Amino acid sequence: MQGRRWRTPTGSQGCAPGERGAPSLTGVSTAVVATVAVVVSLLLVPVTGGVSQLAALRGDTPRQPGPGGVTGNVTALGSVEISASPKTREGIYGRVPVGGLSGFDCDFFGDTSGYTSGDTAVTCLAVSDDPGNRGPVRAYPLDPVTGTVGAPVVLTDSAGVPYRPGTVEPESIRLLRTGPGPVSGMVWSAERSATVTVADRSGRARYTLPVPEGTRPAQGLEGLAVVPQEGGGVSVVTATEAAPAGRSHPVVTVHGQDGPTVFEWPGRGISEILDGPQGSLLVLERGYSAGEGNSAVLWRTDWKTDAGGDRLLVRRPVADLGVLFGAGRVGNVEALAWGPRGQDGRRVLYAGTDDNFSAPPEGTQRAVVHSLLLDAPDSRF
Template sequence: MAIFIAFAVAAVNIAQPAAAVAAPREPVRITRFLGEQRLPHMMRFQETAVGGLSGIDHDPRTGRWYFISDDRWRYNPARFYTGRLDIDPATGEFGGVRVTGVTTLTRADGTPYPGYGNPEAADPESIRFDRWSGRLLWGDEGDRPDTRNPSIPISHPAVREMDLQGRHTDRLRLPANLRLTDVETGPRRNFGFEGLAVSARAITAVTEGPRYEDGPVPTVDRGSPARLTVWSRQGRLRGQYAYPLDPLPVAPIPPTGHTDTGVSEILPIDGFRYLALERAWIEGVGYRVRLYEIDLRGATNVLDRDDLADGGPYRPVTKRLVHDLDSRTPVENFESLAWGPRLAGGECTLVIGSDDNFDQREETQFLAFGATGCR
C-alpha cells in the first residue's frame, strides 16, 4: 500500500542512552517448545467462571501470574485472577497451571464496573505487572455504537492503573484521536486498546485495528494501520506510531464471510522493540496467528496526524516474523503474551495464552517457549 512507503521520517520520541541505542541487539528467536497446558471449559473458581482470559503477566520476584478476563458481567463482574505456571527453571518443562485467587476490578468510587451495554462498562483486554512500582496496569478497549449495535453507549478506551487489590488509582491521558464517537470517526467498535506493554522507560498501548480515518480494515489484497501510543512512566504522551497490519492470509468462506483481524497483544523487549501478536479470525477458516518483532526506531510520530489513509506519507514501525503459530492445529484465539522465568541455561521463557470466548468450541490454552534475544 502506498501509505506504507516512507518518504519522510520523524525520529521516535523515546529517550535512550546513546550507548543503548548504538549497541547491537540480538533479535528474538524461539529456540524450543516447552509445553502446553489448558484449563477446563467454564472452570469454576470461588463462584466465578474462569474464561475469556485476554491478558497475562508475571511478577518475577514472587513468581505470581496475573490473568485478566474480558467477561463483561455475562457471568461475573470485570476481574483478574492470580495463579502459578509451573515451569522448571532447570529443564524448562512446563508442567501445569493453577488458579489461586480472583479479584474484582473496581472504579474510583469502589464499585465494580457496570456490565456490557451500560455506561462506563469496561472491556478488559490486557494486564501488566509493573515491577518498577509494584502497581498493576490494564487496558480497557472501551465500547461505542455502530450500525449493528446502535444502542451501545460510549465508553472510551483507557489504560488504567490499579493496586494489587483491584482498586482504581489512576488512568493515562487518552490521545484525542483515540476518543470514541457515535459517528464514523475515531476507532471502530472492538478496535480500541487491545495490547499493553510496560518497560523501565515507557508505557505503550496498541489499538487492535485501524481508525475510520486511517483506512478500511484489512482484506486479502491489502493491510491497514493500527496505532501504537507511547507514554512516559509518569503518564506524559510521548508519541504515536503506525503498526502495519498484514493483509488477511486467506479469503473467508464464503468470500463475503466475516473477518476480524488485528494486534491482540504487545510485549517489550527493550526501550524501542516489542513482540506483537497479530491475530485474525476468518469465517470458514478459523484463527490465524503470527508473532512479530517490531522496532519503533525510525518510525514517523503520527500523534498529530488525523488521517493515515490520505494524509500524506509516513514510515510505520518495522516488523520481523518471529514465529508462525499457524503450524498448530487447531489454532486458538491467542490474545496474551508474557515473559516468564529465565531458565538455568540463559533462555527466557515466553508464554502465549488464548481467550476461549466462553465458547465450548475453543480452549483456554497456554503455550510456553524458550527464547533468546529477549532482554
C-alpha cells in the same frame, strides 16, 4: 485440578520484562502520566522467511523490506489447559464462570508474595474480558505451569466500587512493582470503553490514562505493554484493534511530554504486545481464515531513525505458532507474558488463548497456556 507450588526451573533466574529489571512506579503520578502512553496499532503482515521488514510509521506507505537474517530458534515446550481451582468455587463468586481470559502477566521476583491460587504461590494475573455480564469485572491468579486459576480479584473504580455491567471490557493486563517484595499494582486496558487504568494490587483504580481520539468502542485497545524507563517510572504501550475514526489504518500514537505523535501502519490484525530488550516490542499478530482456522505470528520490532530523520519500526518474524503447535491447536491466542530466564540465556514465553466463554462441552474453544523457549545466542531477546 488442584494447584501446586510454582517453582522456577532448575538453573533458571528471575527475569524482568525487557531484561531491564522490574518496572518501577516511582513517582507514578508523574512518571506514568507524564511519559503516558505509547499507543500502538499494528496489524498482520505475512511472514517473509526471516527477512526483516522496514515500515515507515509517518504516513500510510510501508518501506521496502530491508536486509535481515533468520530469526532466533524457538522451541514449543508444551501446552496446558486452564482450569479452575477449588478457590474459584468458594464464597459469593462460587457460581461465576472462569473464562474469557484475554490477557495475563507474570512476575518472578515475588516468590510467595504474588497472588495465590489455593496451595499455589503464583506470580501471574489473568484478566477476563467479561464486561460484568456473568460476574464482576475481574482478574484471576494463574499458575502458567499447571494452568490452575484461583479466587477472582475484583476490579473496581477509584471509589472501590465494582464496575457496572457493560461499562468496561478488559483485554490486557500488566503487573507493576516499586521494588523488592509484593507486586505493587497493575495496569489494564479495556476495549469497550477504550481506557487504560492504573490500579493498586487489590484492583482499585488510581489513574486513567488518555487514549487516541476516535478510538472505536469494541474495536479499541487490544494489547498492552509496560516499558521501564531509565531513572525510574514506566511508560505504557497499548495496541488498538482497528483504525480510529477518520483514519484509514490503525494508529501508533506516542504520548510524550511534548504531546502526542500519531503514526499509521496498514495491515491486518494484532492481539497483544509485550516489551522486550533495548526498547523493542514483541508483537502477536493473529488471523483467521475459513477452512484453515486460527493463525498466530510473533514479531520482534525495534525503533530506528533513518538518515533523513524519519522514525522507523524494523520488524522481523520470531515464530509461527501454527507451525510450532499445529494449526488446529493454536487457538484464539490473545495473551503474551514472559516467563523465567535460564542461566544459558534462553527465555520462556507464555502465549494464552481466550475461550470466549465457549469451552467444551457447550462450545468448541479452549483456554490454553502455550509455553515456548526462545534461544538468545545473539541477544535478540
